[in-house]
Amino acid sequence: MECRSSVDIFTEWDIVAARQLGRNEAKSIGFGTVDQARITTAISELARNIYLYAGKGNIKIERTYDNNQYGITIIASDEGPGIADVRKVMNDGYSTSGGLGAGMPGVRRLMDEFNVQSEQGVGTTITAVKWLR
Amino acid sequence: MPKEVEKQYKALVNRYINTKSENDLYAGQKFSRRFIEKEISPEEVIGIHKSALMELFPDAPEDFWHSFDFLIEMMIHYGLALQEHQSLIRKQEELELEMKIAEKVQNTLLKTRVPTFSDLDIGFLTVPAKQMSGDYIYFLSDDSNYASVAVADVIGKGIPAALCMSMIKFGMDNMQKQNSSPHVVLDVVNRIVEESVDDSMFISMFYGKYEVDGSVFSYASAGHEPVLLYKAASNTFIELDAKGLLLGVQPNATYEERSVVLDEGDFIAMMTDGVTETRTEDGFIDDEIIKEILTTVKDESAQKIADTVYQQLGEMQNFHLHDDFSIVIFKKGYKN
Ligand SMILES: Nc1ncnc2c1ncn2[C@@H]1O[C@H](COP(=O)(O)OP(=O)(O)O)[C@@H](O)[C@H]1O
Ligand SMILES: [Mg+2]
Numbered sequence A: 001m002e003c004r005s006s007v008d009i010f011t012e013w014d015i016v017a018a019r020q021l022g023r024n025e026a027k028s029i030g031f032g033t034v035d036q037a038r039i040t041t042a043i044s045e046l047a048r049n050i051y052l053y054a055g056k057g058n059i060k061i062e063r064t065y066d067n068n069q070y071g072i073t074i075i076a077s078d079e080g081p082g083i084a085d086v087r088k089v090m091n092d093g094y095s096t097s098g099g100l101g102a103g104m105p106g107v108r109r110l111m112d113e114f115n116v117q118s119e120q121g122v123g124t125t126i127t128a129v130k131w132l133r
Numbered sequence B: 001m002p003k004e005v006e007k008q009y010k011a012l013v014n015r016y017i018n019t020k021s022e023n024d025l026y027a028g029q030k031f032s033r034r035f036i037e038k039e040i041s042p043e044e045v046i047g048i049h050k051s052a053l054m055e056l057f058p059d060a061p062e063d064f065w066h067s068f069d070f071l072i073e074m075m076i077h078y079g080l081a082l083q084e085h086q087s088l089i090r091k092q093e094e095l096e097l098e099m100k101i102a103e104k105v106q107n108t109l110l111k112t113r114v115p116t117f118s119d120l121d122i123g124f125l126t127v128p129a130k131q132m133s134g135d136y137i138y139f140l141s142d143d144s145n146y147a148s149v150a151v152a153d154v155i156g157k158g159i160p161a162a163l164c165m166s167m168i169k170f171g172m173d174n175m176q177k178q179n180s181s182p183h184v185v186l187d188v189v190n191r192i193v194e195e196s197v198d199d200s201m202f203i204s205m206f207y208g209k210y211e212v213d214g215s216v217f218s219y220a221s222a223g224h225e226p227v228l229l230y231k232a233a234s235n236t237f238i239e240l241d242a243k244g245l246l247l248g249v250q251p252n253a254t255y256e257e258r259s260v261v262l263d264e265g266d267f268i269a270m271m272t273d274g275v276t277e278t279r280t281e282d283g284f285i286d287d288e289i290i291k292e293i294l295t296t297v298k299d300e301s302a303q304k305i306a307d308t309v310y311q312q313l314g315e316m317q318n319f320h321l322h323d324d325f326s327i328v329i330f331k332k333g334y335k336n
Helices: A012-029 A033-054 A103-110 B003-019 B022-037 B042-056 B062-109 B158-174 B182-196 B287-296 B302-316
Strands: A003-009 A057-066 A069-078 A113-119 A123-131 B120-127 B135-141 B146-155 B202-211 B216-222 B227-231 B236-240 B258-261 B267-271 B325-332
Touching: A003 A012, A003 A033, A012 A033, A012 A057, A012 A069, A033 A057, A033 A069, A033 A103, A033 A123, A033 B042, A033 B062, A057 A123, A103 A113, A103 A123, A103 B062, B003 B022, B003 B042, B042 B062, B062 B158, B120 B135, B120 B146, B120 B302, B135 B158, B135 B325, B146 B158, B146 B182, B146 B267, B146 B325, B158 B182, B158 B202, B182 B202, B182 B216, B202 B267, B227 B287, B236 B258, B267 B287, B267 B302, B287 B302, B302 B325
Parallel strands: none
Antiparallel strands: A003 A057, A057 A069, A069 A123, A113 A123, B120 B325, B135 B146, B146 B202, B202 B216, B216 B258, B227 B236, B227 B267, B267 B325
16 A cells, blocks of 8 residues: 655755655654654655755655555655765764764664665665554 | 553652652652663653643643644754764773773783893883873893883874884884894884884884993983983982984984993983873973982882882872873892
8 A cells, every 4th residue: 555745855945845744644644743753853854955965856755554564654865966975974973963863863763764875976865664653 | 652651650740740749759850760761762751741641631722732742843853862872872882892902902012021130120110091002111131131121102192102002013023133222223113113104193212221241221212301310329310312303204314322331229210201291280290300209219129119100190190191101210230
C-alpha cells in the first residue's frame, strides 16, 4: 500500500509547506504528537539543506506498509552539487550548527532508517523512514 | 514509551498537585534519573506530562493542550543535542582508551637502562604532563669506560611530540655501538630529524658523556637550556652551555663541544624546561629555587636528588604539571 505526495523546494516558504505535508500524513497514519514533531523536524532539516546547498529540489512523503507495520518515508532529492564526503557529514560535531545536535546526524536519530545517496555534480537523494509502534 | 513509567509519573504529579510539598518535589527529582537512565528524551518527557495532565484534568480547555504541542516542538532539538552529547562522550572514552594503549607503546619504545658504574652515581626521573611524553631520556654505556645520556625535549606535547620521540630513538639506536663524542651524536640526530620531521616541530637536546678515564664530562647542546654543575669544593653552581641550534632547523648545523672535570662530590643536573619553567600561581619559579633544593640534598644519592627536585617543585604546583618534567643526575664518587 502506498500513497505519495510531494513539495518542490525553491524558497524558505516551501520548507513550511513540506513540514505541513509531513505532519498531515504523520497524523493520519497515527503518529503521536512527539513523533509528529520528530518527523517534521527531520523534514525541516532535509528541506533546509536542499534550499541552502542545492538551491532547489523536492521532498516526497510516502505512506509505507511493510512487515505488518505502518510507517512514513521521507525522500529528499535534488540535482545539486552532491556531498563530497558523506561519512564526514554523518559524524557528530561536523554540522555548522556545531554541538546543537541538528543536521544530518540529527535526522538519522529522529528517524528509524536513513540512507544517503550522493554523487558530486549529480545530486543527492536522502531516504528516511519512521515506523509506527 | 514505557507505560509503567508513564503511570508512575502521573501518580507523582498528582500527589504533588495535592500536597505541594517539598518532599514530593524531591521524589520527582529522583524520578527524573529514571527517565535519563531509560534514555527518555526531553520531548518525550513533555509528551508524558501532557498525557498525565489530560487524564487528571479532562475538562481543561483545548487551547491549553495545543500549547503543549508547541512545547514538544521546542524540545526536539534539546533532545538531539543531548544525544549528540552522549555520543561524543562515548567517542571520548574510546579515544582515552586508545591513548592508554599509545602510552604503553611509548613506554616500551622509550625504555632505557641506567648504566651501573662504581665511579659515577646516576639517577633520573621523567614524568609526562599528559599521557604521552615529549621528553626523552636515553642512556648509552659500556658499563666500564663511559656513560652517556641524551636529554631531549620536543617543543609541544601530546601525540605529535610522542611520534617525534620515536624518530630520535631511531637516531640514537643507530649510535648504540659506537662510542661517539657528543657533537657527533647531535650532528647525526640533527640530520635525521631535519629529513624526517615536520617543519613545525622543534626539538632541543643535550648530550653528555662521562669518561672514567680522567673523570671528564664532555657535552654538546642543541638549543637545550644550560645544565647545572655543582662543585663540592666551593659549594657553588656553574652553568654548562654549548652553542648549537635546535634539532631539525638546519641540515648542516654544527655543534660546539666542551668538557669539564668532575671531582669527588660534584654532580651535574640535566633538566628539561618542564623543570626549570615550573609554574606556580605566582608565575615562573626563580632559577635560584632549583639550586637551593639541590644544595639541601647535595650529599644524597643521585636518585634521591632527582626525586627531591620533583617532589618539591611538584608540590609548588600541586602536581598539576604544565609540561613534561625530566631530570637526570650524574654524581661523581658516590657509592652505595
Ligand atoms: N542536499 C545537499 N546537497 C549538497 N550538500 C549538502 C546537502 N545536504 C548537506 N550537504 C552538506 O553537508 C553538510 C552538513 O549538513 P548538515 O549536517 O545538515 O549540517 P549544516 O547544514 O548545519 O552544515 C553541509 O554543510 C553541506 O556541505
Ligand atoms: Mg543542515
